[in-house]
Amino acid sequence: MSCEALPDFPTNIAIQPLIVVDYELIEQGHEKETNLLWKAATSLGFWYLKNHGLEMIVEQMFDMGEETVSLPTEEKINYEQRSPFGYKMIGFKAEDDVISQFQKIELVNLAKDDVMSWPKQVPSGCAYPPNVYEQMDSTILPFVRRSTRINETILNVFNTKLGLPKGLLNRLHSAEEPSASEARTIKAPKNLPAGKQVFGAHTDSGSLSYLHTRGLGGLQILSPGTDEWRYIKPMTGHTICNIGDALSLLSGGILHSNIHRVLAAPGSQVGYERWSQVYYLRPGESVVLRPLSDKSMLIADAVGGSEKLESNKATKIKAPRTFKSMKV
Numbered sequence: 001m002s003c004e005a006l007p008d009f010p011t012n013i014a015i016q017p018l019i020v021v022d023y024e025l026i027e028q029g030h031e032k033e034t035n036l037l038w039k040a041a042t043s044l045g046f047w048y049l050k051n052h053g054l055e056m057i058v059e060q061m062f063d064m065g066e067e068t069v070s071l072p073t074e075e076k077i078n079y080e081q082r083s084p085f086g087y088k089m090i091g092f093k094a095e096d097d098v099i100s101q102f103q104k105i106e107l108v109n110l111a112k113d114d115v116m117s118w119p120k121q122v123p124s125g126c127a128y129p130p131n132v133y134e135q136m137d138s139t140i141l142p143f144v145r146r147s148t149r150i151n152e153t154i155l156n157v158f159n160t161k162l163g164l165p166k167g168l169l170n171r172l173h174s175a176e177e178p179s180a181s182e183a184r185t186i187k188a189p190k191n192l193p194a195g196k197q198v199f200g201a202h203t204d205s206g207s208l209s210y211l212h213t214r215g216l217g218g219l220q221i222l223s224p225g226t227d228e229w230r231y232i233k234p235m236t237g238h239t240i241c242n243i244g245d246a247l248s249l250l251s252g253g254i255l256h257s258n259i260h261r262v263l264a265a266p267g268s269q270v271g272y273e274r275w276s277q278v279y280y281l282r283p284g285e286s287v288v289l290r291p292l293s294d295k296s297m298l299i300a301d302a303v304g305g306s307e308k309l310e311s312n313k314a315t316k317i318k319a320p321r322t323f324k325s326m327k328v
């Protein structure tokens with residue numbers, strides 16, 4: 001379905017503006033753009049990324065996701081994830097009222113390790129439906145490779161700004177090392193009751209998340225220092241990026257992991273299926289999650305500062321906000 005067919009995002013709801021970062025300029029080392037990225041990542045922890053080169057391939061990822069969820073239930077249920085990866089219908093086995101509202105949300109979780117090792121045996125031990133394997137070379141591998149390249153560029157900026165030894169953040173997130181990084185296609189059905197939560201309030205547990213939409217809203221963030229939830233407006237060609245807890249922790253809290261949630265698409269958009277394509281970057285499996293204070297004066301200062309500020313609290317690190325109801 002093309003974005004043109006969709007009703008516009010409503011104008012009468014609270015919107016959180018985000019900084020727009022041009023990926024091409026970041027790749028060229030453009031100083032002003034780099035500063036903009038740093039500002040976004042250390043304040044709200046959310047920004048739009050444009051010119052990232054994923055526009056076409058994301059549409060193919062959505063097609064792959066659509067094909068997967070369109071399989072007959074008796075077939076796709078054989079792939080219900082037996083590991084954190086694979087096909088998933090949230091709340092499929094649940095009968096109580098709270099969970100049943102999630103019942104028709106479907107996920108296709110593709111482990112980065114499975115994709116990168118293709119066509120060898122999948123490291124996660126997960127079996128995917130045949131159409132997923134058919135689209136590995138044409139779609140999924142290029143999506144994961146390009147996302148990996150974008151991660152490397154962005155992590156390099158953070159690495160420099162944090163004063164870390166050259167290449168350290170990239171070594172901690174090396175695509176060659178096994179990790180829980182993954183590509184996820186999410187489908188939420190149309191006509192969910194207005195205000196219903198698709199995903200409850202949470203912070204992302206990994207390092208970086210990239211959310212590609214098909215023009216439907218519903219993502220909200222809790223504006224820092226307030227109790228106000230604001231929508232993030234989906235914008236064509238603009239991927240919504242955010243910092244997760246792992247990177248926030250490694251940076252001693254300098255990079256900000258902000259709480260967010262997903263509601264049914266607002267206004268007349270509610271009448272359409274809501275599709276998201278996410279790439280979650282997570283640290284390598286050997287990485288110990290602790291502030292890199294011994295590698296950066298800036299991080300040492302940030303952690304020391306919060307120690308002083310929070311001297312009567314048990315935790316010594318300026319940890320990401322922990323009042324989350326779920327982990328993604």
Ligand SMILES: O=C(O)CCC(=O)C(=O)O
Pocket residue numbers: 186199204209211218219260261262276278328
């Ligand atoms: O589907 C969305 O809009 C975002 C979902 C989300 O927050 C997540 O996948 O972590």
Ligand SMILES: [Fe+2]
Pocket residue numbers: 202203204209260328
């Ligand atoms: Fe999230």
